Amino acid sequence: MSTEPPAGAAVIAAHPPDTARLTRARWATVAVFLLLGTLLGTWFSGVPRFQEGLRLDEDALGMVLLAPTVGSLIGMQLAGRLVGRFGCGPVVRCTAVTLPFTLPLVALSARPAAAVAALVLFGVVDGVQGVAMNVHGIAVERGLGRPVLSGMHAAWGVGALLGGAGGTAATALGLTLLEQFSIVAVVMAALGAVVGRWLLPRDAAGGPQRATGAARGWRAGWTRSVAALGIMGAGVMLCEVGISNWGAIFLDDERAATVVVASLGYVAFSSAETGVRLVGDRLNRRLGPVATVRGSAIVALLGLAMIVLPPDAGWNLAGFVVFGAGLAVINPIVFSAVGHGTSEAAELAISRYTTLIYTGVLGGPALIGWLANGIGLTAALACLAVPLVVVLAGSGLTAAAKPR
Template sequence: MTLTVSRTAHRATTALFLVSGLSFGGFVVRSAALKVEHGLDDRAYGLTSVLFGGVAIATMQALGPLLRRVGPEAVARVAVVTLPLAVALLGAVPGTASYVAAIAVVAAANGALDVSMNATAVRAEQRIGRPILSGCHAAWSIGITVATLAGTASLAAGVPTAAHLAVAAAVAVPVALVAGRRLPTADEVERSLPGTGPTTDVPPSGSTGGRPARPVPRPRSGWSPAFARVAVVGVVLMVAEGAALAWGAVLLHEQRDATLAVAAAATTAFTAAQTLGRLVGDRLRAAWGDARLFRRGAVVGACGLALGALAPHPVAAVAGFALLGLGGATLVPIAYAETGRLDPSGRSAARLSVFVYAGVLAGPAAIGLVAAGAGLTAAVALVAPLLAASALVLPRAAADGSPTGSDLPEASRQAR
């Protein structure tokens, strides 16, 4: 693979995340308006959220055989175009029944893109030979930030929902089409992935310092204790993120008597710091390695979450949520990278997406249930030790001698 091809694949993969963030952000920022326009009461609106999560997870599970057969890149080509069009459909359909059906379509497209783009990114990182996953997730963060800012401006200007979502789709679809065309084919990916050949991979004798080279077994994509660790940590990371996004502002307003504006700053500080951390995350992965960076990030994030939950002054709490965003920025990308080391084919990455999505849906609800008995401050604070404990579980790469982020084969050197 030439250096030019590597760069093209990197940019195309990153664009998948950008379109996902733009599309999902457009949906989220208009959700309250859609509720009113389609005449949904609180119960019906809550049920649509349950429907969205259920359809997305079911789609991820159902796509497993297709991902194995045609590769995640092929699925991503379709899903990345379908999602912005499906979101635009939300503003155009008449009546409640049609809206619910459109929600199911958006959920299916979002689930398909989520699972395929992460698997595609894991395979791309393995082929390119250097960390790229943090940058991909940064593109998603940038996309959703741009979409929510544009949506807020359109609401302030009185732009109808249908027009706003149609324009957003008109911007996202061309990017999606270009990205899809520049993704490699399944055959190109399979030929270039390390450890996916019909036999074992044997390193050159020079790479072992003159000692006889040992065969490297082909990675397995099935369930294993190593993948179970990644899956559990993936859920914990999403619970911690949900603590900031769903409950941070509520905690500051109701427990610390912060104004609504100051309380909202907790969410803004978290997302801004997370985006910043992801923009530099790949450089840190290359410099420190995934194992060291994950341990440091998990500890910093846990301290930030504890500060956000327990600080008596709202300003200190906002700083704590910013610290959580900064420390936790690279943790999800590293979890996906770990699946790439376990299984370069991307199948384990696709499976991890199901657990990550489950954590997104179940995390805020679980915190709410604990808060009903122990109080909101305690419920949010209890997530901090869980996040810190994840540093002891993942990644295990440094302990078992397998490569970390800085030890990926530098394919770009070979291209030179």
Template sequence: MPQAEVRRARAAVAAMFAANGFVMGAWAPQIPLLLPRHGINEFDLGLLILGLGLGAVSAMLFAGRLIGRFGTVPVLRAFAFALIPTLPLIVLAPTVWLLALAMAAFGALAGCMDVAMNANAVEVERRLGRAIMSSSHGFWSLGGFLGGTLGSALIARTSAEVQALVTAALVAAVVLVAQRALRGEPPHPPQRAEGPAQGRLLPRELGIWILGGMALFSMVPEGAVLDWGALYLQDELAATTFTSGLGFAFFAGAMALMRFLGDAVRNRFGAVRTLRASAILGAVGLLIAAAAPVPALAIAGFALAGLGVANVVPILFSAAGNFPGHAAGAAISAVTMVGYAGILVAPGTIGFVAGHLGYRPTYTVLAVLLLVVASLAGRTAMADARHAPPGANPGAAPAA
């Protein structure tokens, strides 16, 4: 494949990450509005978000099987287009039951698109001969920042319905243009897997599941800021509608900034030191947000937490992909599934806890989880391995 075409494919998958992040960012300021619109409380909202998360995580294995059969490009295209109308469907749902169905569909489609775009990014990495995973996640965070910021402004100046429709139109335009340049590899049949995990649906090695647990502990704070940051700022710090939407927006923006620098930082300091320092920085940011007396300081704490957790998950994915004696695909899928339970399922539980204990103790506990991740940083040493992955194209051109 010519290098110009590979570069276009790299830009296309980056656009898909940004589009997915934009939808999630636009969703964040919509969350507090669901309570008065449907006459529900935080417990009910927690159940709805739990349904969203269960839909996402349960669909990930389904997406993996589709990718194995059809390849990453057709699957990514299909789920990207299917995701476009989901936010308007949530906002326009006339009853709680239809809202629950729309949110479950939103979670399932967003989760499947997430798996497909990560898998496609791995294939583009092989063609380029260099890592792009951290910056790909950076484009997701940038999309989240733009979606949260513009979404909050649109809601404040127009309405939730207008914001949802504008979001759908913008994402549709990005996906329509980007999908033409997507490139991938032919579908890989299961028998291509190598090593002791051949033929297994999921790996059995404890070390892989420990990496998954670390990903879970790292993604729980991200999900907590996404789903509950606006309510925390609004309920406990008396923030306005616009200001309450900035918590996740600045968290995602800080993540984007650091993820674009992530590969260079990791190449200089190594995976273990980068992950340890990142997790500690994220914990400090959450502690500042939890103790903040005013919205501005809480938003600054969320931004600092975003800088900290930005590179943790990409490093964990790399560590899983290079896990000794194991097929990379199965290891990454296991870590991804466990990890994404953090951003999609755990926030529902956090809502229940926050309803009884308050948000400040909740964010303090999340900071402790990041300190646990920092203590296990040595588990990611294999992330710095530089061997060719199974199925890599030996004729791929080097990075420009």
């Protein structure tokens, strides 16, 4: 029997993966997700004071709050080109330092028009960072040869909770919105500069694939696979924002729960989602992406049934927990499937995918409201089973999520 090493073994031995650098890059990416979540949690907690400062009624506030979403959609389209030219690490490093300072610009706005401009800028940088940090996470996965993206998404949830708590503390201390946003900006930018040193350089091995020439056009990245996975991701986001926006109203109106109990619905949902994401990578490694997504969709369907069927607020709250646990790891795995499975540049595929899932973010609350007017809120929430069945049917597409 031959004792010669298999083909390519000499190359692998000569160029082993830099595990230490990849490990540092992994935790740096976790930190960036945490920082972004904290920034967004800070903004969400400051919206009431922002509204009061500009004296906006509900209709005007709703229109102004569309600005960061529009900006994010623009940023997502720019992100693919920026990452392709400069690399995901440098783009994440730049946005981690610059994004925090867009919040004080929002607080400085004396007129709604200026606030809209500042929020569009906030959204653009946020959209670029959102794509770049997911591409960076996928590059780290490819280098390490194992899934790590779910834990990164968990850090975002933890950051959002920290930002919200910080906003509550700032209000209690009597800080103005500008003071709060300025303190957060300086601290977050400084932390972003520190962890940015550990991100992968542009030419790092295992980084995103590169497309050249005509493939860099605006239509690049729109493949059938990305579209199909994008529909799955949009369905998951529709479920998330549907429960986030309407869960408390459901418990209040349909189950006659107290205000405290009604407010616990979102807390239970988001806490379960974040907690399961912390162990999501282990589940993915043990079960494989297809089985994990398939099982998660079934768990989410069970949780949805516990929310809409029993006429008991206690069972419904337990349903929020199960529903959040079921949704938790689906999108991180689908992100990996998009990044690892594309034949084009990963950054382009991720930018297109994030654009598609935003349709669920934008349309989810309005769709539930429209259905609720016609068939009632309980039946409208029950309709969330449809996108979950779509995820269940398309779970085989996530086989590409295994890093190679």
